[in-house]
Amino acid sequence: MRRSMQVLGVVLVSVLSGAWGLGNKTQHLGRDGKMFSLFSIVQFPNQVCTSASSSTTYGTCYTSSECTTKSGTADGNCAAGFGVCCVISTSTCSSTISTNTTYIQNPGYPSSYTPTATGSCVFTVSKVSDDICQLRLDFQTMSGLATSTTVGMCTDSFAAAGQTGKNPPTICGTNTGYHMYTEFGATSTDTISLTMTYGSTTTAKTFNILTRQISCTAAWKAPTDCTQYFTGTAGNIKSYNFAGGQLLNSQYYTNCIRTESGYCGISWKESSTTSPDPFQMTKSPITNGGAGHPTACPASFIYIPNLSPDGIAPLPVPDASQEFYSTMCGGAFAIDGKAIPLALVSRTKPFVLGVFTDTATALTAPTTGFNMDYTQTAC
Numbered sequence: 001m002r003r004s005m006q007v008l009g010v011v012l013v014s015v016l017s018g019a020w021g022l023g024n025k026t027q028h029l030g031r032d033g034k035m036f037s038l039f040s041i042v043q044f045p046n047q048v049c050t051s052a053s054s055s056t057t058y059g060t061c062y063t064s065s066e067c068t069t070k071s072g073t074a075d076g077n078c079a080a081g082f083g084v085c086c087v088i089s090t091s092t093c094s095s096t097i098s099t100n101t102t103y104i105q106n107p108g109y110p111s112s113y114t115p116t117a118t119g120s121c122v123f124t125v126s127k128v129s130d131d132i133c134q135l136r137l138d139f140q141t142m143s144g145l146a147t148s149t150t151v152g153m154c155t156d157s158f159a160a161a162g163q164t165g166k167n168p169p170t171i172c173g174t175n176t177g178y179h180m181y182t183e184f185g186a187t188s189t190d191t192i193s194l195t196m197t198y199g200s201t202t203t204a205k206t207f208n209i210l211t212r213q214i215s216c217t218a219a220w221k222a223p224t225d226c227t228q229y230f231t232g233t234a235g236n237i238k239s240y241n242f243a244g245g246q247l248l249n250s251q252y253y254t255n256c257i258r259t260e261s262g263y264c265g266i267s268w269k270e271s272s273t274t275s276p277d278p279f280q281m282t283k284s285p286i287t288n289g290g291a292g293h294p295t296a297c298p299a300s301f302i303y304i305p306n307l308s309p310d311g312i313a314p315l316p317v318p319d320a321s322q323e324f325y326s327t328m329c330g331g332a333f334a335i336d337g338k339a340i341p342l343a344l345v346s347r348t349k350p351f352v353l354g355v356f357t358d359t360a361t362a363l364t365a366p367t368t369g370f371n372m373d374y375t376q377t378a379c
Contacts, residue, residue: 044079048101048212051085052076056140058210059087060101070099093121096191097211100128104194104209112144112204123194125211130188133216135162137180137194137209144205145172147241152249152363155199158207163190168227169251173241181222181229223350226256233260233376236271237353239369245276247300247369250359257351257374264379265311266351268304269343270333271371278371279341281329284364287339290330292321297329299361302370303354304328304346311345311377333372345377 044061051057053075061078062070067086074084089103097104104123106113125135137160145156154172161167163185184190196207214221222229230237237255241248257266270278282290283299290296307325308315314323321336325344333341353372 042079042082044083046100047078049076049078049085051087057087058101059085060099062086072099090123093123096124096126098126098128100211100213102211104207104211106205106207109206109208110141112206114204115198115201118198118201121196121198123196125192125194125213127184127188127190128213129215131215131217132184132213134184134214134221135160135182135192136212136214136222137182138212139175139178139180139207139209141206141208142175142178143207144174144203145207146200146203146205147173147244147246147248150362151365152247152357152361152367154248156203156205157197157199159195159197160192161195162192163187166225166253169240169248169253171240171248173244173246173248175240176243178238178240179228181226183224223256225254226352227253228255229258230255230374231258231260233263234374236371236373238371239355242276242369242371245366245368247280247357247363247367249357249361249363251300251355251357253355255353255355257353257376259349259351260376262378263376265345265347265377267343267345267375267377268307268333268353269373270341271373273371276366276368276371277331278368279333280331280366280368281370282331282367283361285367286331288330288337289328289332289334289339289341291325291328291334291336296321296336297327298358299329299363300357300367301327301329302372303356304344304352305348307344307346309342309344311347333370351376 046060046062049059049061051059059075061083064074064084067074067084070086070088072086072088075087076085078085088099089105090097091105091107091109145158148155154170157170157172159170160180160182162183165183168180168182182192184192239247240251281300281302303326305326317323319335332339
């Protein structure tokens with residue numbers, strides 16, 4: 001981890017002989033008088049800090065002069081007052097980001113932005129040190145990236161591309177609160193490109209994306225090629241643009257869930273919220289679930305390996321088409337052909353929820369995607 005240095009200077013004068021002439025304003029030291037300069041060097045790591053103005057805005061702890069050099073804004077103190085919480089952001093196309101904990105924002109943020117012309121805006125992220133493996137993107141705000149009149153397609157879009165591994169999907173719509181991991185390569189010069197493509201000049205867009213680089217040895221590093229990574233014994237996972245109410249085409253990625261200590265299974269069910277519909281993984285809205293082999297779900301499905309009521313005993317046949325389900329689609333997270341949603345358990349590790357939508361199938365609105373709750377089950 002990089003460190004900042006603050007030098008504090010103190011000058012001490014030792015008068016062993018001689019005098020300070022005060023009455024006649026003369027000042028001198030005898031030949032035995034000595035002057036000492038003592039310098040205290042304070043070092044502190046450039047760690048992530050929380051800004052003083054907002055508990056959800058993050059920066060890096062630098063000295064005040066370093067923050068100015070990096071074109072950041074000091075927002076609170078850190079390192080016992082020796083440093084400032086430096087918040088760094090950019091909205092300049094073709095810029096290179098070489099600092100950690102940096103925001104990419106639309107021009108004029110927090111106001112929205114409507115481009116005057118179509119085109120692409122690319123940001124390049126360089127490693128802050130040789131031992132960096134991943135970039136995590138947190139979409140603290142992302143809305144207004146226009147979807148197409150062709151349902152499921154994007155007019156505006158955001159894409160992240162690394163040097164190795166599988167790149168995350170291209171997304172659009174409303175994705176506030178989501179995150180995304182992208183892999184750097186193995187060499188120190190590897191970069192990641194973040195591309196915002198504007199196809200609409202009539203839709204106002206707002207985005208504030210936090211970029212954070214992750215060391216190859218960090219305990220919080222996500223497994224390779226996990227687009228999203230979740231921790232904790234319970235949580236919720238949605239398809240991208242679920243808040244926008246429309247499933248996107250060309251989605252092929254994996255959500256990973258860390259297996260917590262003492263837990264051997266994971267239970268899945270639809271969210272209890274009703275709007276948007278928590279499960280519509282199909283080309284046209286339907287009521288019944290579809291499950292089983294991927295050929296039963298040609299347009300879209302989620303993948304959770306070896307699901308059954310407890311992850312051990314098989315599903316009842318002939319009610320179910322298979323003893324264990326792995327691909328789920330249709331209009332309910334349910335047995336194939338049934339409309340009653342179920343809670344199903346997988347005991348296959350690592351815990352994952354894969355997502356597939358094809359590139360060309362014409363969707364009919366509102367095919368909303370998925371909104372799934374999970375709870376890990378004890379061993």
